[in-house]
Amino acid sequence: MSTDARPTLAQALQQAARDGLPRIDAQLLLLHAIGKDDADRAWLLAHDDQQLTTEQLTHWQQLVQRRLAGEPVAYLRGFHAFYGLQLAVDARVLDPRPDTETLVDWALELLPGLPPQSLLADLGTGSGAIACALATHAPQAQVYACDASADALQVAQLNAQALQLPIRFAHGSWLQAFGDMRFHLIASNPPYIRNDDPHLAALTHEPLQALTSGIDGLDDIRQIIAQAPQHLHDGGWLLLEHGYDQSDAVQQLLRAQGFVQVQSQLDLSGVARCTGGQWTGAI
Secondary structure, three states: OHEEEEEEOHHHHHHHOOOOOOOOHHHHHHHHOOOHHHHHHHHHOOOOOOOOHHHHHHHHHHHHHHHHOOOOOHHHHHHEEEOOEEEOOOOOOOOOOOOHHHHHHHHHHHHHHHHOOEEEHHHOOOOOHHHHHHHHOOOOEEEEEEEOOHHHHHHHHHHHHHHHOOEEEEEEEEHHHOOOEEEEEEEEOOOOEEEOOHHHHHHOOOHHHOOOOOOOOHHHHHHHHHHHHHHEEEEEEEEEEEOOHHHHHHHHHHHOOOOOEEEEOOOOOOOEOOOOEEEOOOO
């Protein structure tokens, strides 16, 4: 390909915009195609007259087409930033969402009121995002994580190893994965999308079993709430992420099970995204 036929960085971004690619997606993918980090977005603007090499152009065009087909940016780059950590992600796990950081914030806020070296559990860990964030910011705690998907556990274990975090992993469904263990805090971002939700059409590249949960999206949350009392120490907390319109229903489920101090936390958009409660009963 002649030099004149190769676009500049600015021209590549302009073409991506005409194709319908959001600017932030285009910038991140272009940086990836030319071997730059996310922090180099300013560099991208300052050097927008630089031409792509033939190899970079081919890679860039492939990335754009895959993104336009709905593949998440994180899968295309092979990693995603979550709570200040760089996590490997691929089609075996969900692409971690920023809203899930609300769940981590809440868990870390509760830790000072729990015993030293508390036992924490992340249910349905996926990429290990929640577990890795907790283990990083609460090194005194003992962090456990489980997933029903062996493929997802492989990704989570690789992330924990890369970050040198001593997380203990278990393969299994929700709290059944841990036998008769009890924890001081249980956190989970379980599937919570209704089986017939029209938004699923835009999520075809992500694992369906990590997204949907029955006709009202609450099947897995019901299971976790039902199992939690047998796995929480007295005074322990259960924290759950859920859909934008499910906080009232989750609060009702927690209260019906006997949890106290039931409350919800707002995400970055001001939506009640996480709900939890404290267990004070003895079983």
